[in-house]
Amino acid sequence: MAKRTVIFTFPKEFVEQPLAYRLIKEHNLILNILHAHIRPNEEGTLILEITGEEADIENGLMLVESTDVKIENLSDHVSWDKESCIHCTACIGQCPTHALSVNRDTMEVSFNPNECIACGICQDVCPMGVMNIEV
Numbered sequence: 001m002a003k004r005t006v007i008f009t010f011p012k013e014f015v016e017q018p019l020a021y022r023l024i025k026e027h028n029l030i031l032n033i034l035h036a037h038i039r040p041n042e043e044g045t046l047i048l049e050i051t052g053e054e055a056d057i058e059n060g061l062m063l064v065e066s067t068d069v070k071i072e073n074l075s076d077h078v079s080w081d082k083e084s085c086i087h088c089t090a091c092i093g094q095c096p097t098h099a100l101s102v103n104r105d106t107m108e109v110s111f112n113p114n115e116c117i118a119c120g121i122c123q124d125v126c127p128m129g130v131m132n133i134e135v
């Protein structure tokens with residue numbers, strides 16, 4: 001099984017379309033909604049973790065691309081300033097996905113943007129402000 005974490009931005013004319021339903025029903029995908037900002041007559045945003053066979057994910061995203069919905073990878077909106085990190089590990093126990101992790105031998109912290117769900121917890125605990133999340 002493959003996984004992609006993406007941001008869908010819906011034009012206001014599109015927010016009532018059953019896109020998530022079609023991804024589940026027509027493409028056998030598992031959707032985990034991490035964040036949703038959907039209101040009538042407004043541009044909407046959905047952050048989704050999509051799990052499924054690689055081909056099903058590709059076909060599902062092609063369906064989305066055929067609409068006016070913009071797709072972006074969440075990982076393109078999160079960054080870690082490695083040079084400014086002091087490896088204090090304050091974030092490690094807080095990160096729910098282990099996107100931030102520590103090598104217990106070297107006590108060096110690292111960040112995997114593909115595992116990040118942009119929850120923002122690390123931003124609250126980091127004394128150096130090295131996490132940047134733009135969603």
Ligand code: SF4
Pocket residue numbers: 094095096097098099100115116117118119120121122123131133
């Ligand atoms: S925002 Fe920070 S705490 Fe949340 S998943 Fe990403 S790295 Fe972990």
Ligand code: SF4
Pocket residue numbers: 084085086087088089090091092100109125126127128129130131
């Ligand atoms: S809390 Fe900030 S400075 Fe400390 S290890 Fe995590 S990212 Fe680095």
